[in-house]
Amino acid sequence: MIEKKRILVVDDDQSFRLLIGKHLKKEGYEVSFAENGINALQILKEESFDVIISDQQMPEMDGIELLSKANNLYPDTPFIMLTAFGDIKKAVSAVKLGAYDYLEKPYRIEDLLTTINRALEHKRLNAENKKLKSQLQNIYSFQNLVTKSPVMIKTLKMAEKVAKNSETTVLILGESGTGKEMLAKAIHYASEGMANNFVAVNCAAIPSSLLESELFGHVKGAFTGAYRDREGKIALAKGGTLLLDEIGDMPLETQAKLLRVLEERVYEKLGSDMQLKTDCRIIASTHRDLAKLVVDGKFREDLYHRLNVFPLYIPSLRERKEDIPLLIEHFLKIYNEKNGRSLQGFHPRALDALMRYSWPGNIRELENVVERAVILTRDDYVPFSELPEPIRGAVGDPLSQEIRNGIRPGMTIREMEKELIIKTLEDNDGNRTRSARVLGITRRTLQHKLKEYEIDQQLSENDS
Structure with a gap:
């Protein structure tokens, strides 16, 4: 049985309360009434509602004051303000203070029902968004980064500290497949900006001719094919985190514009001279030696120093082989659940081979091996013979x-x-x-x- 949505109607006009209540009940809503703001506040302290509809002009406590107090009690409950004809300034003021929407009296019941439906949908989407954010925060928490390596533990402790300072630029160094993006996400979801977007840009995967547009956005007509204005990744990361993955591959001309973003927190869209502000945190990552690129003239020295405020180094898997059994157990749990399997682990000879392998693809390669094993192996334990050929060939068959x-x-x-x-x-x-x-x-x-x-x-x- 579908639970009825509950609506609180607040108005000092009894005939209006009865009329609106009749229409709402006909639509299947459960309706409660309050004759003024004080009475409504008493009800709200005892019960919660899906939507609050209130007149703006009431004695003792008006709708604006009730809105403020209701938002303190139930910040996620949509508040619809009813205002007298021509009182637009107060209506706009109510929206600025947190009202979902407003309607002018007299209004059509169809308009009120439409507004209620939109308010309920808005509330549902907000709840889903918060749930998703909470799940992502759990998935990418520091506690889920599996390790017992002293070097990695030190890196994670430093990362937890910098996460609390959302303005500090972070540079993550490590080979491909070591988990640089995972660490960047852990920093983001442990920071004050976790409620906002985490946006990643792979500087090596985007052609240099398109990278500036991807980062800064462009206005209509900025170049051939720019048929409309487009926001860049910096704008999408507003209040959150922008990850510049493989920044060592960024062209020099784009580096100069990025330097300005880091120094002045402003940028311009392609084809525009209007300065736009940004408040996103920038995390850069690379598998390349930036200091050597500076010496070779392939990376700006001033940008390097701006990025290198808080460097974090992730060791390769061959430098933290004590983590291999832990990571195998971690990935087995994930892929067993995903595939409806119950693979127990790897045969001692197979595990010995995995421990002796050099892992050029690092954690990403190990994860792939475990996923493959879960899909292919029919027994409880993976034998050496069922390891991928590159591993068997590299370490030899014990x-x-x-x-x-x-x-x-x-x-x-x-x-x-x-x-x-x-x-x-x-x-x-x-x-x-x-x-x-x-x-x-x-x-x-x-x-x-x-x-x-x-x-x-x-x-x-x-x-x-």
Whole structure:
């Protein structure tokens, strides 16, 4: 059953209250009444409503004062002000003070119903937006950045401190795939500006001819194809955070304009000489050595110093290998839930390979490996044989090395085959279907070999 929306009608005219109540109840609303502002405030202290409709001119406490007090109690409840004909100044004043909208008396009931519907939709969207912001704040919280690496822990502590100062420019340094954007989002959602937008621009992915328009926006006719005015990313990040990803790839001419934004907090759209102000925090990130780019004449020295106010370094995954098991567990939880799976983890031999791998793609590459494993692996644990070929090729098969170490001069082909079957079974936790697949034979053939070499008996003796 759909819950009725509750509306509080406040007016000192009883006949008006009865008339409006009749129309609203006919539309399916639950209606309560108050004869003046003081009475309405008493009701609001006891109950909440979806919409408040109030006359502006009332004795003792007028609509403007009631609006102020109602907003303190229920800041998310739309307030619709009813004003006398020609009293536009007070109506505009009410909107500035937080009223959702106003209607002039006399008004058509259709207009009132339309305004109520818009107010309810506005309230619903606001609630959804707050819920989404809260979810994002939780997803990108510092607590969700998995690590036990001393270097990374130090970086996160510094990031938490700078998050509290929304005006400080931050420079995040680290290889591709280390999580620079994730850290930038954690800073944003822990700051005072988290209620506003987080806007990211990849400076390396946008052609230099379009990057300025993307950042600063443009006016109609600024260049061929500019058929209308367009806001840039700086404007979209108003009051929030602008992430300039891979800033080391930004063209020199754009760097000069960005420097002005950082120094004076003003910019101009392409094709316009009107100065616009910005209050967004700027976070820049790069995998490149900016100091070397400065020496090579590819990056402005003055911009480098403006950006390098609060540098944060994210170590590569090969520098924090103690985090690999933690990250695997973290990604397993995510992708098991996403795919309806219950993969437990990686076989010790496979985990050993992951620990020895150099991870050129860093955390992004490890996440991809885990996601792939969740989708492909049918057993509880991922064997070495099901790791991506680049990893197997780079680190070598520990089982193959073990088998080579077990082969001795004078061994027969039968003895070597038996040794291979035993080691493969051990590597796959005794799973015969998977072992047969690794050996390139059918399960039935493997069963015959186990019986022929009395391996079943030998394995059980080893277990006892």
